[in-house]
Amino acid sequence: MVRRVARRLRCPIAPTIGAIVLFWLALTPSLLPRSPLFQGLVCGVAAALGYAVGALLGWVLRSCGLHLEGRLRRIFWWVVAVGAVVGSAICLVWYVRWEDDLRERVGTEAVDLAHVPVLLVVGLVVFVLIVAIARLLRLAGRVVGRQVSRLLPQRVAAVIGAAVVALCCWVVVDDVVAARVLATMDATFIAINDEFATDVPAxxxxxxxxxxxxxxxxxxxxxxxxxxxxxxxxxxxxxxxxxxxxxxxxxxxxxxxxxxxxxxxxxxxxxxxxxxxxxxxxxxxxxxxxxxxxxxxxxxxxxxxxxxxxxxxxxxxxxxxxxxxxxxxxxxxxxxxxxxxxxxxxxxxxxxxxxxxxxxxxxxxxxxxxxxxxxxxxxxxxxxxxxxxxxxxxxxxxxxxxxxxxxxxxxxxxxxxxxxxxxxxxxxxxxxxxxxxxxxxxxxxxxxxxxxxANDPITWWTWSLALHKPDWLDEPRGRDVSPKIRWIPVVTMLQLAADQMVANDVPEGQGHQxxxxxxxxxxxxxxxxxxxxxxxxxxxxxxxxxxxxxxx
Known part of the structure; x- marks a missing residue:
């Protein structure tokens, strides 16, 4: 049982490298300083995306007959592990410096010692949850595919299995979860809308x-x-x-x-x-x-x-x-x-x-x-x-x-x-x-x-940031925008999306204030x-x- 669980939890090399690299990139500067909670969220989501990209790349390499085995594989894992620890330590030190520089520009307090461990814990939890959900969905697709393979060829059954699981997820999320969440939010905010009705006279x-x-x-x-x-x-x-x-x-x-x-x-x-x-x-x-x-x-x-x-x-x-x-x-x-x-x-x-x-x-x-x-x-x-x-x-x-x-x-x-x-x-x-x-x-x-x-993420965030470098990052930086911010595909979009959640938590004259x-x-x-x-x-x-x- 333990060995089976261990096999389920193991991470292939390519996805692991992808997760580590995207985690590092998510620590690069953005428009506004963020709490460790939001920074951890960005790092966790970015690492999960890197894991997915790595998994795709690994599948392509294996399809071409390229894979590591035996002693070479163990050596490569040691290199990855040491590189992950050393690289992460360096990136976190840089992150603290970048964050303090950004906070000085905006006019907020510098990062304290509790920032980094909270960031790491939140990022790890988010990453594990996303990967676990993805693996459960993949397992469900395989189960459905095996049942369909009794009647249809294996490859056709695998595609059908994945499609059935994807459709079921869409139905559950769109018609069940989203509907209930929206109904709850609607009732909640209707109640909030009625506040202040009698506290002050007409x-x-x-x-x-x-x-x-x-x-x-x-x-x-x-x-x-x-x-x-x-x-x-x-x-x-x-x-x-x-x-x-x-x-x-x-x-x-x-x-x-x-x-x-x-x-x-x-x-x-x-x-x-x-x-x-x-x-x-x-x-x-x-x-x-x-x-x-x-x-x-x-x-x-x-x-x-x-x-x-x-x-x-x-x-x-x-x-x-x-x-x-x-x-x-x-x-x-x-x-x-x-x-x-x-x-x-x-x-x-x-x-x-x-x-x-x-x-x-x-x-x-x-x-x-x-x-x-x-x-x-x-x-x-x-x-x-x-x-x-x-x-x-x-x-x-x-x-x-x-x-x-x-x-x-x-x-x-x-x-x-x-x-x-x-x-x-x-x-x-x-x-x-x-x-x-x-x-x-x-x-x-x-x-x-x-x-x-210039540092208001409400103004500068768009979906196109995922794949297109905006002019404002190609030109001299605007007022109080860090000169160290760089465009990184997908990551910059995630960073500015998180920045929007804190756009009002800054002094006047900054962000969305x-x-x-x-x-x-x-x-x-x-x-x-x-x-x-x-x-x-x-x-x-x-x-x-x-x-x-x-x-x-």
Whole structure:
């Protein structure tokens, strides 16, 4: 029995070498520092992939008659074992140095002694689990194949056995596991969506959804909608900052309700009704925001325009999912696009009905998955310029259609992480405030801005990383990106996928944390008359202090 188990657990030479090499490569630098848990996960998955590649290569070599036996095989195993230990020790030392360098760039704490053993344990567990599952599936295929071989030739039976097991796995994962997981997640996040319903009372201002003039109920706004409405600044707060008379900003919001049924077209129409009932079309600026999955709207973006325009601004948004942004993108990414398109088109249709001299400035904005949806209503830069007075997309995803177009068609000689498109006439990209002046301070007409960081994995991760080296790794590295990062097929894709899980666990100005940068971006894209840089600095400090108050 022991010998049988040992035979099952043994690792052939080629797969072992593949696992070791991919483990080493997974320790190379990435965009952001990661916890030992996520680093171990990347190493374990990479080692399992290396094992699979090695197994395939070994099968090819054996098919060609090349294999090791006897004393030569034992010697080769000793070489592999010694090389694995020595090579791993060297790679782990380098990894700690690379990681500390990256953490210094980003502004987080250095690696401590507990990091490496946790990484190794997690990586080993993940690797063993993946290989064990693969072997069980292979065993199941062989069992089925042996049964089929009673009726059909051996090779045909083997193929049928593998196909049957693959089909059964697909059915189990897709129809059983995934369905139950999604049902559980849906129920869980519906419950979370109902939080914060009674902790804070409904607003009393007619300029806010769920207020006296509104047609929606406080309970139906959803958690993020209630937070957004409750945090609206008052006219007195804005006036105290500007020293001028101010209005209560309009915030119109529609949630998905509590019944689990989501009709995006109906929601968009209700959002326009809310905007009208709360007086949004009577303001100087209307900001159409596509939120993230659960309906989160970046307060810094909304407040920037509200303060800049003395409260004479309206923000309209709607919820389109119960799920967090990353889950919503995986389960149904097209919903964000549909929501963004339907919301803007509904607002724009009503806006066109207004007399030309009474139309407010119409702008579009969104962050992260919200940029993915916010772009959906437009065909290109000219369309954005013709139908809006400006736009701000913060932390775009690598799958954004227009962002990809503008980046790929950038002016020759400009880098992918900070491109110049069409001479910067309409669309501009910024990482820091001074970037908005590229290629020159003159920026006439409607201004479309993309605020992005060179080390934000949300922006730079795509499936193509598996087989294609991106330009941003072929060009001089962007701000705070390690010069030691290199493109490695498949491994780089896995690393950035893991980076996405920690993209918000970094200081402001890094990764997917934008802090007060949206305030400075709006000051470049749609400043109010007479607004200057000193006003922008004061406003950034004011909104930062309000964030601290919200947290406390």
């Amino acid at each position: 607003p009393t201002s007619p300029s806010l959804s769920a207020g006296p003039a509104s047609s929606v109920e406080w309970e139906d706004l959803g958690r993020q909608g209630r937070v957004f409405i409750a945090n609206a600044p008052s006219a007195e707060t804005i006036s105290a900052f500007t020293g001028r008379p101010a209005l209560q900003p309009v915030r119109a919001y529609v949630g998905v309700g509590t019944d689990g049924e989501i009709d995006l077209r109906e929601e968009a129409q209700r959002a326009v009704e809310e905007l009208e009932l709360t007086g949004g079309f009577e303001r100087q600026v209307v900001n159409v925001v596509t939120g993230t999955g659960r309906g989160w709207v970046n307060e810094n973006q909304a407040r920037a325009l509200e303060y800049m325009w003395d409260g004479d601004a309206a923000t309209v948004s709607m919820q389109y999912s119960y799920l967090p942004s990353w889950m919503s993108f995986i389960v149904d990414g097209s919903r964000a696009q549909e929501a963004g398109r339907l919301l803007f088109e509904a607002v724009y249709a009503r806006w066109l009905e207004l007399p030309e001299d009474a139309r407010p400035k119409l702008v579009v904005s969104g962050e992260s998955l919200g940029t993915f949806g916010g772009e959906a209503a437009f065909s290109g830069a000219q369309d954005l310029a013709e139908r809006t007075s400006g736009a701000l997309f913060v932390g775009p995803t690598g799958n954004n259609r227009l962002w990809q177009q503008f980046t790929e068609e950038r002016d020759p000689g400009t880098p992918e992480v900070l491109p110049i498109y069409g001479g910067g006439e309409i669309v501009r990209f910024g990482d820091q405030q001074e970037d908005w002046q590229r290629p020159d301070p003159t920026w006439e007409g409607p201004r479309i801005g993309y605020l992005q960081h 934008f802090g007060q940068e949206p305030v400075r971006a709006w000051a470049e894209i749609l400043p109010s008359p007479g607004w200057d840089d000193a006003d922008t600095d004061r406003l950034a400090e004011e909104i930062a202090s309000q964030q601290l108050d919200d947290v406390s």
